[in-house]
Amino acid sequence: MTVADPQTARPDTAATAAALEALAARLGDRFSAGESVRDQHGRDESWHRPHRPDAVVFPETTAEVSAVCAICHRHGVPIIPYGVGSSVEGAAIPVAGGVVVSLVRMNRVLAVDPGNFDCTVQPGVQRRALNEHLRDTGLTFTVDPGADASIGGMIATRASGTNAVRYGTMAEAVRALEVVLADGTVIRTGTRARKSAAGYDLTHLFTGSEGTLGIVTEATLRLAPIPETVIAATCRFATLEAAVETAVEIMQAGIPVARVELLDAAMIEAVNAYSGTDLAVAPHLFLEFHGDPESARRDAEAAEAIATEAGGAGFAQAESAEDRARLWRARHDCAYACMANHRPKRMLTTDVCVPIPALTENILAASADAAAAGLPAPVLGHVGDGNFHMILMLDPDDPEEVARAEGVSARMVERALAAGGTCTGEHGVGLGKRDYLAREQGPEAIAVMRSLKAALDPKGLMNPGKVLPD
Amino acid sequence: MTVADPQTARPDTAATAAALEALAARLGDRFSAGESVRDQHGRDESWHRPHRPDAVVFPETTAEVSAVCAICHRHGVPIIPYGVGSSVEGAAIPVAGGVVVSLVRMNRVLAVDPGNFDCTVQPGVQRRALNEHLRDTGLTFTVDPGADASIGGMIATRASGTNAVRYGTMAEAVRALEVVLADGTVIRTGTRARKSAAGYDLTHLFTGSEGTLGIVTEATLRLAPIPETVIAATCRFATLEAAVETAVEIMQAGIPVARVELLDAAMIEAVNAYSGTDLAVAPHLFLEFHGDPESARRDAEAAEAIATEAGGAGFAQAESAEDRARLWRARHDCAYACMANHRPKRMLTTDVCVPIPALTENILAASADAAAAGLPAPVLGHVGDGNFHMILMLDPDDPEEVARAEGVSARMVERALAAGGTCTGEHGVGLGKRDYLAREQGPEAIAVMRSLKAALDPKGLMNPGKVLPD
Structure with missing residues (x-):
C-alpha cells in the first residue's frame, strides 16, 4: 500500500520548518524527522492509507508535552498524539501531516492505592504491563481490548473489551485526567473520589475524544479486586443464531456473567490456524464467571442450562489458570489471526453495538450480507454488551473490493441505528466512521460537537480530520 | 427569610415584558406571572435566599420547551429549568430572575424495554413514581437521593444516593438524552446501546450541568434486576471512629455491599424524633446486601464479622420487606428530620467525597470542628463511596451564624481537596459551592468549563449564576 506524503498538500511549509527547528532544539535526540521513524508513526492496524507526519517527538514529561503543543500552536502545525498504533479506525494517522507526539516514553505507573482501588499512570503504559505491575496487590485493571493498547489510546477511544459486560468500559474506569490542550495549557479533571458532582464532566468529555481536544498526560484509573473464583467455559452451537440467542438469554436472565x-x-x-487451538469449527461462546466459589458455580450452571436448552454442546470449563489464559489469549488475538490468514490484505473492522433484543437479527443479517457480497467476514462479539465486529479483509488498492466492503459496513450501521444502537461500541470514530457518526447523532448534535471542538482547539490543530465529518 | 426580587436589578424590563407576552400567547393558562406561583418556584430545600422569577411556564412537550427557549433567547431573558425544587444547593433558584420552566407536566414514562434493561422517561417523572411504574417488570431504577427528586433534576445534579456504592450514580445510569439548548435547538445524545465510542460524550456533559447548558426533555435510563435476596442490617458503635472504620474495612475487603x-x-x-424509630442514640451503620440467598448471606456475615471485630453491637437484620422499607425511609428522611427538629432554621449541607483511606480522618475532623464552632451538625454518609454530609442548621438572617457554618464547611472542603477528594459528591455545585469548584478544579479547568458554557449558551441565559464562579 502506498504511503501518502501530506506535506505536498500543506500550504505553509515555512511555518512547519520553523516549528520543527524549535522542537528539535527543545527535545534534542527525542525529536526525529527521519523517514523510517515518520513512516512507523504514520500507520495503524486498519485498512486506512498511512500518511507520513512531518516529524515525531518523544516527550518524557507533561512539561515537555506542553512545550511541544505550545510550539506547534504558535506555528499552526497539527499535533497527533500516538500510543502504540493499535487503532483499527485510523485514529492516529496524521492525514494532514504535522507532528506526532509519541507517548511511548511516558510509561510509568505513578501510584497505586489499593485502599482506594485506584492507580495513577502515564499514558504510554500498556494494559498488560499495568496488570503485571499490579500483580501483588490483589487488584486488576479490567478493560482489555484485543490489542495490548496504551492506556492513553484506550482513553482516547473510550475502549472496552471482553470484561466490559461486568466491569464497564473506559467511560467507567477513568476517575481523573491530566490533559494538555492545543495551546499547551495543562488542566486537571476529576478527583480520586469514587464519584463527584463538581461541575462539567471534563473527564468524560476527554475520554473518547480521540486526541482531538487535547493530549492525556496522566490518568487515575479505577481497579477491581481479583475475584476469588474464576470459571471459564466454552460452548459450541450448530447455528450462529443459537449461539447469539443463548448470549441474549443469559443477559436477560440477569446472570452477572463476567x-x-x-x-x-x-x-x-x-x-485455530493462528493460535494453535483445536476448537471444533462451529459458532462458539466463550464465557467467564467471577465470584465466590458458590456464586461463580451457580452462574456457570445457570448459563450452561440456557446453552444446553438452545442446543449448545460441549460446555467445557477451562480448569487451570494456564488453560484460561490460553483461551483468552486466543480470543484477544482474533484480529491478528484474521490478518495473518489474509496477508497482505488489510482489515476493515465493523463495531456496531445494539440493544440486546435486536442483537440476533443484527448479527444474522450482517453475516448473510457479507456472504452475499462474497467477502470473507469472520464475526466476533462482546455479545453481552450487544457489540459485535465483522472483520472484512480487503486490498486497499482495489477500489471495487473496498466499495463492496464499505457497502456491507454501511448497511450494518443502518440496521444498528434503526434498532437504537451505535455505529461504534468501542473502536471510536477515527477516519472511517465520521459519516456514520453524523447519521447516528444528527446534524444538531454534530453542530454541538463542532462548537466544543472550536472552543477547545480554535485553530483545529489537534489530530485533524478525525471524529467530526468534513 | 425575605424574598429578593431580582427584577429591580435587571436592566431591560421591556425585553422581559415582550418575552412574557409571547410566552403567554404560546402557552395560555400554562403560563403564570402570579405572585404565589412565582414564589413557589423561587426556592428550594437549601438555606440560599429565594428569588422571585418573572414568570413560570408549564410546557407539556419538547416542542413547547423549544418554543419557550427560542422566545427567551430572542429577548435575552434567563431560562431556569425546574423539577420538584428539592435541590439543597440553590441549583434552581432564579437569582437573575427570568422564566422558570417547570417540567412537572412532562412526567410520563415513555417506554420500558425489560429485554434491554432500560426505560425512557420525561424529566418530570419522580423516582418513586418510576419505580412504582416498573414494579411488575422485575427491574428497578437504582439511584435514590434523599428526596423524591425528579429524574430531570437528578440528571442535572449527577445525583446518587444509598445504592450508588453498588450500582453507580446518574453518571452511569443515563444512556441517552434529548436536550433543548438555549436557542431552542433540540439535540439527541447517546443511544440505547449499553456502550458507545461514538464521538464526544455529550450525554455525560449534560449530566451534571445543572441546567446551565440546556434542558433535558427526555432520558433513557439503565435499570437493574431486582435482586433475588435482600438482607438489610443495622449495627451500632460506641464511637464514630469505629463506625467509619468498619465501613472502610468492608469496602477494602471487597465485599460487594449494596x-x-x-x-x-x-x-x-x-x-427517632421525626420517623418514630427507636434506635439507640449512638453512631450506626445501615447496610444492605443483594444477591442470591447464599452470596447475600455470606456478604452479610463477612460484614458482621468486621463490625463485631471493631466493637459494633446489635448487628440486627431487618427481616421483612416492611421493616426494610421503614428503615430506609427513615434514612431517606434524614434531611427532613434535621429541618423539622430545628425549624425555622435552614439547612447548609456539606457534601464532600474523599478517597476511602482518608474517610475516617475527614469525618472525625469535620465533626470535631462543628462541635468547636458550637453548631448542631448531624452527620450522615454514603460512606462506601467516601461521601458524607454534615447538616448545619442556621438562620440565614444571622450573618454571624452563617459565617460560622460557612467556616466549618470551607475547612471541610479544604481537607477533602487535600486528600484528593471533591467538594461535592452528589448535590452539585449550585450557588453555594462555586468557589470550592474553582479551588478544586483549578483556574485552567474552570476556563475550559467557561469556554464550553460560552460555546453552548453564548448569551449566558441558561440558569445563570450557577456552577461557574462569578
Missing part, C-alpha cells in the same frame, strides 16, 4: 464472547465458525477457523 | 450508610448519634436522635 465475559460472554461470540466467535463464528470462520473466526474459530482463523483462531 | 448500601453502607453512616448516621452519627445526633442524626439518630433526629431520625
